[in-house]
Amino acid sequence: MASRLNPYITYSGEAKQALEFYKEVLGGTLSLNTYGDFGAEAPPGYSDKIMHGMLESTGGFTLMAADNPPGSEHTPGNNFAVSLSGVDAAELRGYWDKLSAGGTVSVPLEKQMWGDVFGMCTDQFGITWMVNISEQ
Numbered sequence: 001m002a003s004r005l006n007p008y009i010t011y012s013g014e015a016k017q018a019l020e021f022y023k024e025v026l027g028g029t030l031s032l033n034t035y036g037d038f039g040a041e042a043p044p045g046y047s048d049k050i051m052h053g054m055l056e057s058t059g060g061f062t063l064m065a066a067d068n069p070p071g072s073e074h075t076p077g078n079n080f081a082v083s084l085s086g087v088d089a090a091e092l093r094g095y096w097d098k099l100s101a102g103g104t105v106s107v108p109l110e111k112q113m114w115g116d117v118f119g120m121c122t123d124q125f126g127i128t129w130m131v132n133i134s135e136q
Contacts, residue, residue: 010079012074033050035050038114081130083132104122
């Protein structure tokens with residue numbers, strides 16, 4: 001799989017409903033993972049919230065979304081990021097290095113509980129980027 005770039009929208013508790021709506025509109029395959037799906041104890045009130053959702057439409061669109069992580073504030077208008085994902089670790093680490101330089105790292109690029117290497121940063125222009133390197 002080649003690396004892909006797509007929008008990632010954050011919701012304040014309605015990610016599942018939003019993604020189901022977008023599936024009705026765009027068609028395709030919807031994958032939903034809750035905070036409780038990963039075996040670790042979910043924060044109170046979060047076991048059924050969406051930690052990561054992905055819609056891959058029949059027309060070739062990809063939309064990712066999640067409910068706001070515990071302890072973070074939902075601010076409409078600032079509730080999106082750009083996601084870079086794929087299996088080419090060297091390519092994706094190169095993007096990460098350039099995007100995070102001069103910016104702020106909120107999640108270091110490292111192995112996560114779901115098995116992939118993931119990081120999140122805000123670049124020098126205030127855009128939030130998420131990089132996910134999938135296990136092959």
